[in-house]
Amino acid sequence: MVKEITVSIFRYDPESDKHPSYQTYSVPSKERMLVGDVLEYIHENLDGSLAYRWECRMRLCGGCTILINGKPGLICREQAEPSMTLEPLPFLPIVRDLVVDRKSLLDKIYSVPPLTRQKSPVRLPEPIAHEVILGLRVPRQCVQCLACVAVCPATEVLTADLFLPPKLIQIAGFAIDDRDTVDRVQESEESNLFDCACCHACEEVCPHEINISEKVITALRNKTYEHGIGRGGRYIKAFYDALQAKGKVNASGILLRSQGYLRAIMKAPQGIRLIARGKFVSPFGKPIPDIEDIRTIIGPTEQEK
Amino acid sequence: MRRDYTTITTDVLIIGAGAAGLRAAVEAGRKGVKVIILNKASFPSGSSNISGGNMQASFGWVAGDTKENHFRDTVLSSKYLCDQSLVEILVEEAAQRIFDLEEFGVLFSRTTPDRYAQTMGGGFTVPRSVMVGGRCDDVLRVLYKTATGYGARMYEQVMATDLLRNQDGAVIGATAIDIVTGNFMFFKARSTILANGPCGRLFKITANTRSATGDGFAMAYRCGAKLVNMEFMLFLPLGFIYPEFMKGVVLGELSSFGENTKALNVLGERFMQKYAPETMEKSTRDISSRASYLEIMEGRGTPSGGIIIDNSMNNLEESENGPVRNVSYYRIIRDCLGGDTANMKDLLEATPTALYCLGGIKINKRCETSVPGLYAAGEAEANLHGANRLAGNSVIETQVFGTRAGYYAADYAAGVTTPTPDPVELINHEYEQSRSAFDGRSGFKPIQLKKEIQDIMWNKVGIVRNGEGLIAAIRELEGIRQDKMPTLYLSSASKRYNYEWVEAMEVDNMITVAEIMSRCALMRQESRGAHYRSDFSETDNANGLYESMTLNQNGTVQLSKEPLNTSKMIPEDAGPDG
Numbered sequence: 088m089v090k091e092i093t094v095s096i097f098r099y100d101p102e103s104d105k106h107p108s109y110q111t112y113s114v115p116s117k118e119r120m121l122v123g124d125v126l127e128y129i130h131e132n133l134d135g136s137l138a139y140r141w142e143c144r145m146r147l148c149g150g151c152t153i154l155i156n157g158k159p160g161l162i163c164r165e166q167a168e169p170s171m172t173l174e175p176l177p178f179l180p181i182v183r184d185l186v187v188d189r190k191s192l193l194d195k196i197y198s199v200p201p202l203t204r205q206k207s208p209v210r211l212p213e214p215i216a217h218e219v220i221l222g223l224r225v226p227r228q229c230v231q232c233l234a235c236v237a238v239c240p241a242t243e244v245l246t247a248d249l250f251l252p253p254k255l256i257q258i259a260g261f262a263i264d265d266r267d268t269v270d271r272v273q274e275s276e277e278s279n280l281f282d283c284a285c286c287h288a289c290e291e292v293c294p295h296e297i298n299i300s301e302k303v304i305t306a307l308r309n310k311t312y313e314h315g316i317g318r319g320g321r322y323i324k325a326f327y328d329a330l331q332a333k334g335k336v337n338a339s340g341i342l343l344r345s346q347g348y349l350r351a352i353m354k355a356p357q358g359i360r361l362i363a364r365g366k367f368v369s370p371f372g373k374p375i376p377d378i379e380d381i382r383t384i385i386g387p388t389e390q391e392k
Numbered sequence: 393m394r395r396d397y398t399t400i401t402t403d404v405l406i407i408g409a410g411a412a413g414l415r416a417a418v419e420a421g422r423k424g425v426k427v428i429i430l431n432k433a434s435f436p437s438g439s440s441n442i443s444g445g446n447m448q449a450s451f452g453w454v455a456g457d458t459k460e461n462h463f464r465d466t467v468l469s470s471k472y473l474c475d476q477s478l479v480e481i482l483v484e485e486a487a488q489r490i491f492d493l494e495e496f497g498v499l500f501s502r503t504t505p506d507r508y509a510q511t512m513g514g515g516f517t518v519p520r521s522v523m524v525g526g527r528c529d530d531v532l533r534v535l536y537k538t539a540t541g542y543g544a545r546m547y548e549q550v551m552a553t554d555l556l557r558n559q560d561g562a563v564i565g566a567t568a569i570d571i572v573t574g575n576f577m578f579f580k581a582r583s584t585i586l587a588n589g590p591c592g593r594l595f596k597i598t599a600n601t602r603s604a605t606g607d608g609f610a611m612a613y614r615c616g617a618k619l620v621n622m623e624f625m626l627f628l629p630l631g632f633i634y635p636e637f638m639k640g641v642v643l644g645e646l647s648s649f650g651e652n653t654k655a656l657n658v659l660g661e662r663f664m665q666k667y668a669p670e671t672m673e674k675s676t677r678d679i680s681s682r683a684s685y686l687e688i689m690e691g692r693g694t695p696s697g698g699i700i701i702d703n704s705m706n707n708l709e710e711s712e713n714g715p716v717r718n719v720s721y722y723r724i725i726r727d728c729l730g731g732d733t734a735n736m737k738d739l740l741e742a743t744p745t746a747l748y749c750l751g752g753i754k755i756n757k758r759c760e761t762s763v764p765g766l767y768a769a770g771e772a773e774a775n776l777h778g779a780n781r782l783a784g785n786s787v788i789e790t791q792v793f794g795t796r797a798g799y800y801a802a803d804y805a806a807g808v809t810t811p812t813p814d815p816v817e818l819i820n821h822e823y824e825q826s827r828s829a830f831d832g833r834s835g836f837k838p839i840q841l842k843k844e845i846q847d848i849m850w851n852k853v854g855i856v857r858n859g860e861g862l863i864a865a866i867r868e869l870e871g872i873r874q875d876k877m878p879t880l881y882l883s884s885a886s887k888r889y890n891y892e893w894v895e896a897m898e899v900d901n902m903i904t905v906a907e908i909m910s911r912c913a914l915m916r917q918e919s920r921g922a923h924y925r926s927d928f929s930e931t932d933n934a935n936g937l938y939e940s941m942t943l944n945q946n947g948t949v950q951l952s953k954e955p956l957n958t959s960k961m962i963p964e965d966a967g968p969d970g
Contacts, residue, residue, distance in 0.1 A: 101888075102886070118634075120635055127636070134883065135837055135882065136890075142437055142602050144637065144638055144641050145442045147442055147527065148434070148441065148601070162637075163638070182889045186572075197536070197537065201537040201541065211495075212494060212500070212502070213506075217502040217503070224499060230436070296723070
């Protein structure tokens with residue numbers, strides 16, 4: 088008997104459907120099947136009306152990312168499983184079924200200014216060591232497939248408008264390039280560099296296996312420290328000082344210290360929601376009982392040194 | 393009555409958003425004209441995007457690396473069928489275009505800080521190809537940013553359906569469908585560049601992207617532009633055979649795996665012994681592809697329809713990414729076929745695959761086609777490669793001729809002073825045409841016809857051809873056009889991202905190009921480069937040294953044999969068969 092793959096697929100045409108629904112298909116299973124094979128089988132044999140997108144099959148167009156059993160993946164990369172649910176990427180307007188409109192996010196990512204030199208290179212080829220080139224190529228491997236955006240907890244909390252790993256990857260590509268003259272520190276801070284929790288979820292889904300935490304986030308953060316204590320540095324200091332003082336971290340206090348009163352006021356709606364749900368912690372609470380232990384572990388404050 | 397459509401006006405309209413279209417956009421944008429790029433897929437896309445990105449240019453750093461040698465290698469590889477005036481431009485301007493790319497921000501591999509690393513390829517007299525790390529997608533992103541920096545605007549997922557002309561016969565833009573919304577659009581332009589060449593999807597097995605359905609050739613043909621050398625289709629010997637979805641994607645080059653690679657048929661024979669006993673697995677791509685294809689077609693392929701690559705005799709430690717030196721290829725093989733296969737401990741099954749159309753739209757040095765106001769660049773244009781192409785000459789072609797197309801199209805646009813009023817009649821006609829697919833209720837789905845065309849082309853117009861097969865192919869293609877196309881129907885009436893609708897329009901283009909290719913192949917009664925006829929297996933310099941020309945004569949394909957441009961190097965120069 089032929090084994091079958093049961094696949095449940097998100098269906099929605101915003102022009103004619105009131106609500107999304109899920110449709111189940113049975114696809115004969117064979118050895119070495121990608122998710123793309125399952126969708127192509129449906130398109131050719133079962134249902135030509137299902138909308139999904141693919142283009143290059145080499146992980147270079149970034150256009151075929153969907154949620155496969157809740158996890159973002161490229162249909163040209165992920166193996167088919169016996170039972171699957173396929174859904175469109177979150178955060179984005181749905182065009183139809185599995186196809187989303189990526190434009191709003193891609194425009195933000197591509198808005199990063201390109202390599203900008205002080206003046207055009209005088210000598211060509213521009214003298215640059217091959218080892219340097221190898222390093223510069225790492226962040227340039229990103230194809231904006233948006234898989235990382237779909238798993239990033241910072242993106243989820245802040246919405247994709249505010250924290251986009253692929254945008255920081257782009258910025259990192261130019262920030263580590265000595266020829267570039269744009270202020271990438273400011274650019275990365277404005278792109279909420281310090282909201283990354285370094286949880287590595289993005290790296291698990293990156294089709295090009297980019298070491299985002301180290302080569303992008305840490306590289307950019309180190310860059311900001313070179314320029315003195317900016318917003319990011321203040322964030323870390325606030326974090327550190329809070330632990331020193333109270334032995335625990337308090338979100339509203341850190342917000343005030345790191346972003347200043349003006350920005351904190353702009354986040355007031357979020358604060359009000361937290362209060363409404365009983366989750367707001369006052370910044371004026373008492374230290375934890377074992378505060379001295381904490382102080383021993385994390386060392387003396389800047390002033391004490 | 394005016395149908396519901398949107399008119400968008402521009403100076404230069406570029407159809408196709410690969411390396412050629414984007415480079416044209418940069419150049420036209422620099423000249424201060426308004427530029428619009430249409431992209432059937434979403435960015436980044438095109439054949440350049442999935443290429444290795446190697447580009448040939450002569451810098452004169454290595455002994456023997458001269459422009460003359462680049463010229464000579466290219467002409468010899470073309471088997472004299474190229475237009476030598478275009479090759480002269482290529483070798484002259486290649487290095488400057490590489491410098492341009494680096495100025496825009498592309499990173500080329502170095503040997504020393506101020507010298508590019510240059511690699512060898514089949515048919516090169518010296519190592520000449522500069523490298524971007526085995527992946528070309530960054531080049532496209534750099535070009536895109538540069539082009540948009542000059543004000544160019546890209547419309548993604550917008551498929552051009554046809555070119556429109558005014559009473560004087562000049563092209564005045566193109567009609568298009570927005571795939572996302574289904575809206576009909578008219579892009580009114582002073583000049584138009586076709587940069588949507590690839591047509592690998594004519595074949596059952598191809599390395600090309602989903603969009604590569606020959607739209608540019610079909611549009612050019614329909615509006616009366618001359619096409620040349622359309623019988624020449626380049627195949628690569630090594631493509632994925634499974635997973636089905638990956639069928640045809642490039643696995644690598646035989647020469648890239650290692651010194652001791654063996655190509656075997658299902659009987660375990662090193663079959664290259666029969667076809668090229670001297671060069672064996674190191675033969676050029678056309679010979680290896682043909683040998684594999686014949687083994688498979690004659691029943692000595694594996695049950696999956698492929699040949700076997702045995703790399704077990706290679707020293708696996710010799711490269712940091714394992715025996716497959718390109719890390720992207722390595723990862724794709726690892727994820728699809730397993731780590732042992734990627735590390736070449738297991739045997740690898742492979743199939744030849746369609747890669748590149750060597751023929752295309754006839755251009756002059758200014759990238760002008762035979763129709764006023766219409767330009768072509770990249771794979772859409774010809775005739776730079778003749779009967780066969782050197783590796784690394786196609787990506788540099790996008791840069792050299794993309795630049796020229798952009799420059800001269802912008803010039804032409806500046807000279808067209810009066811904006812033409814919308815040709816409402818023509819637009820309405822195109823509108824009806826594009827929506828006719830929705831009228832069908834039963835019959836054939838577009839994907840069924842696509843598959844039929846791909847089977848015909850693979851079996852009868854593929855790597856090995858013969859007169860009988862080609863005549864049968866032409867008859868079958870005509871049958872599809874006359875009997876089956878009118879009964880096309882779509883599963884859904886939705887206009888939003890209805891890919892069956894896109895496929896219906898693609899089938900129309902595919903069948904046009906398939907018929908042209910078959911007829912040109914039938915006319916060429918010899919074997920030369922990528923074109924191989926089992927009934928005329930020799931190269932015939934007495935009768936074969938012509939450029940095959942295709943012209944649309946009131947809807948029928950008119951073929952002719954045109955003289956070659958052999959301004960610098962005449963065929964006798966190099967002895968028989970290069």
